[in-house]
Amino acid sequence: MSKRLKLSDLAKVVAQKAATSASKGVVISEGSETTSKRPLDDGSKGKQVAQSPEPKKARIDTGASRAPAKPPVASGAGSSAHRTLGEALGPQASVMASAATAEKILAGVILPADKEKVDKLTFDQVVTKFIHALGQGVILGSSLAVRSRDFAESALNQKAVAESAEMEDADARSKVIAKLEARISELEKSQSLTEGRIIAAFKESDDFLEAMRGSASSYFGDGFDFCKRQLAHQYPDLGVDLEDVEMDHEFLAKEEAEAEQRAAEEGAAGAEGVGEAV
Template sequence: MNKLGKKESPSRDDSIVCLGSFRTELRRLLPHIPDLTLLRWTGGKVLDPILDNYLNVPSSNPSSESCSDSSQPVELESDAMSKRVSFKKIGEKLGKAAGASSGTPVPAKGVVIGDKRPGESITSSPSKKSKADDGSKGKGVVIGPEAKKKATSSSKAPTIPTSAPSVAEKLLRGVIPPADKEKVEKLTLDQTATKLFHVIGQALVLGSSLAVRSREAREQASLQEGRAASMETEIAHLQKVAANLEQQLAESHAREQQANDELAKAKSDRDLLSDKFERSGMLVNELREALNKSKEFAVEEFKSSSEFMMAVEDSASKYFSEGFNFCKVQLRRHHPDLDLEGTVVDQDLLAEQDEAEEENDKEKTGRARGG
């Protein structure tokens, strides 16, 4: 059983590290409590240099009963399970312990810390406690001279009024929830102190966790602020680029509108030129028609003039006279015996022939219109 208990129990170094860190946090939270009192509360065995015994170990000396009752652990006190403690007694004992340690400090020759962790096997039976005590005897760690000096110097620190019994009682009442007060009233002194330190340790863990979370939240907030600032810078840059693009788009729209206006003007000029060309073509055609009409009119007018008639008559008379003379020459050749000297053209006969031809022409024209 002893070997099994030794295997299950933590190592001495782990206990020292755990108790050392726990006492550091308690010192930070309770600066007015002396070092020896904190050692008693944490379950350590404190050696009295005068009495040459451990203060928190059960003793038959009645004078040391007040000191041993105020801080001895539940594993070292076999008859402590039957004791019931109220908050008022706890406050009075805490006040006496604080006054005794702050009134006449005595340099400690050595401090022994057991390897048993606080709060371990609180609900175990008395037989198991005695076995655990047998296995843990003689395994304490003695702190060196430097630690002694620190302990004596810290024990000389002045105490503040919060070490009074009423204040300690209020402190204990404030730490323990109302729902657990009935259970706490049934606990012994060391069990109550162990519960108190357990609650304080949980509060320390919770505080450190909250501190880590708050630091992470601050880092996350700063990161988000940096991202927001970067996004704001990027948004400003994008807005500037958008403004430049809008300006370029407006300029392109203006150029496009100007090109459209010029194109519309060119189309209107082309339409105007085409209209002018059509008009000029029509004018040329009209001029050509007018020229042809003028030529025809000139010919008709010349034909209707007396000069034309005279020219026609002259040319005809000349033609016919020449032809008549030619006929006479031919007749002389064929009929040399004929006398053709006095023969002339009968003008009346020619006029009658002309009238007959005109009448024939009129009849032909009337027939053509009637048919």
Template sequence: MSKRLKLSDLAKVVPQKAATSASKGVVISEGSETTSGKRALDDGSKGKQVAQLPESKKAKIDTRASEAPARPPIASGGGNSVRRTLGESLGPQASVMASAATGEKILAGGVILGSSLAVRSRDFAECALNQKVVAESAEMEMVRVQNWAIELEGTLAEEKAKGKKLAEDADARDKVIARLEARISELEKSQSLTQGRIIAAFKESDDFLEVVRGLASSYFGDDFDFCKRQLAHQYPDLGVDLEDVEMDHEFLSKEEVEAEKRARPKKGRRGRGVGEAVV
């Protein structure tokens, strides 16, 4: 009783039991037909009027009787023998099936096992569904991240293009500025050369002297003649024209003589110092 019966074994035993009972029923029916034939023959032997069977039917009955297996005799304990025959046909598990309570327990265990299997299959289906949902959500998240990465790549490409364009524009501006600076330097050089040439030509002209005289007379006023005399006295190499200067020439000659006298003692002192140094 402690040993549990498997559902697969139970499924195998039930068809065997049905086949055995069916075969036994056929044997019993055949046996009954044979017995009825014997009774008819006995009645004929006793002198009763019994219809004689045709030869073909007799041959069939004899063939069936010979082919049918001999049924074992039924003793007084018929229930025990049938139960023993059922136990022999069903095998060692027939003792377990003999009890209705045991069968109910087995069926209850099968129902519990089936329900547990159904629960497990349902749990497995729910787990698989959850895994599918998680996988789909992860796939959607991955797609979203991929789209975001594609957008970032596009934005980065646009920024690179803008930076490249700005760099090209800056290079173009630098080139234009360098060209303008070179042009300005050339113009300044040409302008300076032109101005130098113009100034040199103007200095060589008579207009320059008249302009200088006019400016000097307007700046110095009446004392300009005295300045001209001082310049001619201190810098005789300049060739200052003193003819048009209105001054006393005798006073000028006296000043020159006095200047020569003041210059002589200085020259004598210098000569003495040199002679003493030589001695």
């Protein structure tokens, strides 16, 4: 059966490799070296001197491999107060490379209300939930982008529909106006034709002929009577018959008075001329 690989073990291995590369090798502590392993001969007493203890074997400090590598932090006034999370953790820090790094990142993004629930979870569960939360955030962002794009497209479509509706309304109004103008011109033409036809029909009717005859007879009759009166007045010797003529006696008296006055004036003028000649 294949052994099941845990995410925590993989994270620890990656962290150890990163720490080893960052520490630039292992730290070796050397013991005191002896000049020789051979026993020293004491010439005075003839006794062998006890052999000095062997040098201690080089021990490897495994603490450097266990502890995660910490990147150096630039010293300076106020640098620790203004450092971001990325600057504090270093450029090579990642969630999968160090369990402590992952815990720091998750501790910064987890709410205090969910702290107790998260503490009960294992590292694999926390990472899984963190990745799930990131996925949900990506999905939410993509859905918001799609909705914003759809909203923009809907707004553009509504604007285009409104503009097309306005253009259609303007075209419809122009067409209606053109039809009304054509109808008015047709009505004017038909009205003029109707008036001409009515006048022509009235001229051909008997009523028009009778009206024309009455008007002509009254006009020419009145004028003819006037001429007869003038002839009778100017030339009484002609014997013009005035019996059938309606006479205006006041007008005749006035005319006679004017005629007598003119005759008297002419007689007086002639007498004066004769007296001057004598």
